[in-house]
């Protein structure tokens with residue numbers, strides 16, 4: 001067994017709702033993901049998948065519970081430390097790509113390195129290598145509006161890989177793509193997994209989930225043994 005990369009214990013996230021109502025988006029959730037695993041997170045809309053991914057991606061914090069990332073207790077970190085660990089350990093891919101418009105593929109892929117203070121020449125070299133890795137070595141100077149949906153998502157994956165993160169997180173990465181681009185992106189994830197990368201993706205498509213080694217089902221802010229079974233459990 002490899003080392004755990006993600007360890008979540010009794011995690012809750014409560015959002016303030018209208019008036020007195022609160023939403024328990026995560027309701028006491030336990031999860032371990034080990035180095036090199038490829039995991040798909042599935043479940044109905046509103047079951048808490050994105051909330052969990054944002055906490056695992058250090059984009060948000062839980063209301064209570066523990067989250068250990070690569071052995072580090074994220075609860076003990078202040079905002080600057082959390083931002084740094086996010087930059088170093090996490091690559092996040094969004095459904096809507098979230099690329100900067102009017103900015104080349106090279107500059108988009110290099111962006112995380114700007115925040116880390118990496119010198120310009122090294123940024124360009126590493127971003128070009130990441131784009132090469134996702135099959136866009138001939139598109140470095142293209143802007144998002146000059147790229148197809150599948151190519152935009154490849155740029156976003158290159159941006160996520162540029163710092164060689166411990167874990168690649170993707171929230172419905174193929175949700176905006178046609179079937180051919182979806183197949184391309186899934187093949188790329190298979191390759192990255194075969195290279196030893198840890199991947200966790202959210203999907204509501206069975207054929208996407210079937211590509212992962214393990215499917216984790218969520219319902220009402222908990223992990224359940226399989227689709228539609230309303231029993232709390234661990235995975």
Ligand code: ADP
Nearest residue numbers: 015016023025044045046047048049050051052
């Ligand atoms: P999923 O990604 O599985 O569709 P989400 O994690 O987006 O689920 O949402 C889980 C629950 O939390 C839903 O009931 C949603 O309405 C609620 N929720 C998500 N984000 C917020 C927020 N920022 N404020 C209030 N409620 C939220």
Ligand code: MG
Nearest residue numbers: 049050051171
């Ligand atoms: Mg979601």
